[in-house]
Amino acid sequence: MIKYIIPTLAIGAAAGYLNSNWSSIISSFWVSNYLFNGSLMLLLFVMGLTFGMDEEAVTKMRRTGPKILVIPFAIVFGSILGGVVSGLVLGINMVATTAVSAGYGWYTLAGPLLGQLFGAEWGALGFAANFLRELLTIITISLVVRFDKYVPVAFGGATSMDTTLPVTVRYCGSEMLITAFSSGFTLSLIAPITIIAIAALG
Numbered sequence: 001m002i003k004y005i006i007p008t009l010a011i012g013a014a015a016g017y018l019n020s021n022w023s024s025i026i027s028s029f030w031v032s033n034y035l036f037n038g039s040l041m042l043l044l045f046v047m048g049l050t051f052g053m054d055e056e057a058v059t060k061m062r063r064t065g066p067k068i069l070v071i072p073f074a075i076v077f078g079s080i081l082g083g084v085v086s087g088l089v090l091g092i093n094m095v096a097t098t099a100v101s102a103g104y105g106w107y108t109l110a111g112p113l114l115g116q117l118f119g120a121e122w123g124a125l126g127f128a129a130n131f132l133r134e135l136l137t138i139i140t141i142s143l144v145v146r147f148d149k150y151v152p153v154a155f156g157g158a159t160s161m162d163t164t165l166p167v168t169v170r171y172c173g174s175e176m177l178i179t180a181f182s183s184g185f186t187l188s189l190i191a192p193i194t195i196i197a198i199a200a201l202g
Helices: 002-021 028-053 055-064 066-090 094-101 107-118 120-144 151-161 165-172 174-201
Strands: none
Touching (some): 066 094, 066 151, 066 174, 107 120, 107 174, 151 165, 165 174
């Protein structure tokens, strides 16, 4: 997945630069107000469709019961606390840094949504920070799993249900499959809600 994401991002940046500096074929207003919003709505629809069609995953989550929510909500608390501390330490917009951390690793959502709510710079930071969260989870999982088998799930955040799920199961054991998937599932559902709610505070 990473080998496709980086070239796509680079091509998009190059296309935007050429469009702005050579011939404005597409207006930035149209891109920021229509294309971003449309692509975001499409992304959320596809995620919802994927969740609804995966009957086996939904069944396993129902079987586990309410206790399955303890881990994702602990991750929510830790991520938001990290965002608050980052804003205080760096002396920058604490609301924005908290919203960045509320992406929980879902960079394809966090980037466009933060761009709409806080501006292009925060959109880029939201994408980068959440992308690095996924990347660092994959790179460091063999080390952090030595502390506790739940640490990789917390590191992965929303990505624990898809991109980091295979490495989580490999290093933490197959018994963590349901826990990791359900945590990522829950975080993916509440990420847009918490980002928007935090932005509303600002």
